Amino acid sequence: MADILLKVSDLEIKAGDTTIVDGVSFELEKGRVLGLIGGSGAGKSTIGLASLGHSHDGLQITGGRAELNGRDILQLSKRETRTLRGATVTYVAQSAAAAFNPAHRLIDQVIEATLWHGLTGRAEAIERAKELFALLGLPDPKNFGDRYPHQGSGGQLQRAMTAMALCPYPELIVFDEPTTALDVTTQIEVLAAIKQAIATTATSALYISHDLAVVAQVADEILVLRDGRMVERGSVANIFNSPKKDYTRRLVSLRQTEKPAHAEARDNLLSIVGIEAGYTPGTSVLQNVSLDLLLGETLAVVGESGSGKSTLARVVTGLLPASSGRLRFDGQELPGALAARTSDILRNIQIVNQIPRPGAQSAPDRPGDPVASPRLLFRAKGCRPEPSPLCAARPD
16 A cells, blocks of 8 residues: 555635635655646645645635645644644745845755754754755755855756755655746756655655646656646656546647748848847847847747846846847837837837746735736826727726
8 A cells, every 4th residue: 555645635725705726635655746737826836835734825725634644734733833844844936046035145044944943953954955965966065055045046046945945854845836937958957956856865745837848857647737626637658648638638739739830921020130238347148149020929039047038138128238239129220228218119118027926016006006007107108009909998
């Protein structure tokens, strides 16, 4: 008989009268990895947090059980839950850069929970952390922990957070989309490091992601979720090769669909010619970059961390003036500096940031307020665009 570490039964979570998670049940064996897959709003992260005995503000766990080694963690007191988290169960967040404290060295943060729970002494915890740094492929593992967070790349910080989660010898780790914010090359490296670390330490894990291909590299089994309900569960091979449900088949087919090329001629919307740009005098992140973007076209800019992808976006949006080169937008010269651009240009060239949550919305704001604020700003500047057919009609 399989040795079950985590057993979730008929889990129900609500936000007011709205059911977010509806009757979800699954088991996780010791030493195994279960991938939770689904689109935005499927309930993946909510279920993962419930497995730690936690729920976000505004949500309430209204039914079901989450038994860890036969003990229902949803019924624990606050004191009992505190002794559990950071020791028996740990968590790896989506953005390590936002999770680490910039004022403290990495080693102190990696061993903090281990020391707080009294699991080992400081010297032993530091030695454990250095071993994990080496296992996870971090550079100079004996001295890597002396760095501050800003001195590590995104991929390095994500691996350091994995080391933090593994340091107290947990039985269960919840990985909440830990590679989503990383470039493709770094993502592959981090996934390989996570997979090796989990196997070496024989730790069980829930791996949350919207990307089937990512989960397939780490998980033993996959649970597909949609709108807070279970759709299908199976081995990685079965989910990919013989899915039973239509929704799962659609998810798999999305990984295999080729987008047809446009045959009709299109006008040139954006031209970038010989752009060079950097952040300090005498250095260039971008060197002689040129490209054309056609009207209605989506152009993917792909590269490793530090290759200049975001820098190019900052140049196009005017956040970073280029040191040389030319920009043309909609047939006209595009000023490099943000202050030199007209309201119409500012309205027509927008940016969607990688991590929207920190600073994107003030706590007192209603969800719709930040969305409406650009419209009000440009109206105040005398910019009255024609209503877009993509937006629902609403009164001014």
